[in-house]
Amino acid sequence: MAILDPADIDKDLSVGEVAERSGVAVSTIHFYESKGLITSWRSSGNQRRFPRDVLRRIAVIKVAQRLGVPLATIAQALKTLPDGRTPTAEDWKRLSAAWKADLDERIAVLTKLRDGLEDCIGCGCLSLGECPLRNPWDELSEDGPGPRLLDPR
Amino acid sequence: MAILDPADIDKDLSVGEVAERSGVAVSTIHFYESKGLITSWRSSGNQRRFPRDVLRRIAVIKVAQRLGVPLATIAQALKTLPDGRTPTAEDWKRLSAAWKADLDERIAVLTKLRDGLEDCIGCGCLSLGECPLRNPWDELSEDGPGPRLLDPR
DNA sequence: ATACGACCTCAACTTCACTTGAGGTCAAGA
DNA sequence: TCTTGACCTCAAGTGAAGTTGAGGTCGTAT
DSSP: OOOOOGGGTTSOBOHHHHHHHHTOOHHHHHHHHHTTSSOOEEOTTSOEEBOTTHHHHHHHHHHHHHTTOOHHHHHHHHHTSGGGOOOOHHHHHHHHHHHHHHHHHHHHHHHHHHHHHHHHTTTOOOOTTTOGGGOTTTTOOOOOSSOOOOOOO | OOOOOGGGTTSOBOHHHHHHHHTOOHHHHHHHHHTTSSOOEEOTTSOEEBOTTHHHHHHHHHHHHHTTOOHHHHHHHHHTSGGGOOOOHHHHHHHHHHHHHHHHHHHHHHHHHHHHHHHHTTTOOOOTTTOGGGOTTTTOOOOOSSOOOOOOO
C-alpha cells in the first residue's frame, strides 16, 4: 500500500478508496460509471480518480434504490443536476420529493392489497372478473412485460 | 376449431382453454408446468390436458405474485397441499395468512423508509453510519447479492 | 389433397443490477 | 529482480419470470 502523501489528502479517490468509504464493491463502481451515474478522470497510469463528491452521489443512489427507484431513473435524475455538480441539500430535497410520491403510491397499493386479502381470506372466490384480489385494473399504469424491480431492501 | 362434444363438457382443458380462461399466456402455462406449479397429463396426440382445478391454482399463483411472493416460494407452498389436490378455502386461508405476514412486514419497512425520508428531506446528511436512510440494518434479514423481485403489481 | 389452427419441443433472448473470471498493466517493497 | 497488490478491460454468468422463434406434428374443414 502506498504511503499517503500529505499533499494528496482531500484530493481525488481511487476505486478502492471509494469502495471502502462508500461500502459498495469495486465492480459496482465500475458498473455505475458505465451507466453514467458517476464519472471519473484517469491518472497517468490509467487508473480511475473520483472527485470526493462521488461518495455523496453513491449515497443518493443507494437511498433511491431502497426507495425502489430503478437505476435508469436515478441516472436521469442525477443528470438534471447541471454540469454534474455535487448534489446539494436543495437538489436532494427536489429528488427525494419526487421519489417520495412514488413510494407513497406503492405503499397505498400494498395496503389496499392487504385489506383485500383480509376480506378474501377464506372466501375462496378468486374468480377472474369478480374477486378484487384478482383485479388490479384500478390504479395500475400499463407495464410492459418482463420482470419489474421495485424491492424495498 | 373442434365442435365441443357434449361428453367433453366439464372434462379436462387444453393449454389454449386454460390460457383463455385464466388470462395467462400459453407460454406462461408451459413455464409454470416446467416449474412444477401445475401439472398435466398428455392426450393420445401428446397434447397437454389440465384438470379444471388448474384454474384455481393459477388464480392463487397470480394473487400470491401480486403480494410479492416469488414463484419458487409459491411452488413450495402449493407442494404442501398433499397429493397435489386443489387448494380449498381452508388451504387458501393458511397460505394467505403466511403471505399476509410478509406483506405486513414489507409495508412496515416501506413506511419506515418513507418517514425517514420525510425527516431527512433537506437534511443532506446521508452519511454512512449516521443517516437512518442509509442504514437498513434494522429488520432486514440477510439477502444475498443480486436483484430481488418483490414487486406489487 | 391440402391448408389451417392449435398444439409440440427446445434454445435463445429480455431486463435489471450486478458479479465473476481471464488475461494484462503498473508501482512499490523485500 | 521478483513478487505482491491494486488496478485495468472485456466477456460472460446469475436469477427471476417469462417471451420469442424455429422447426415439427396432429386433426379437422374445405
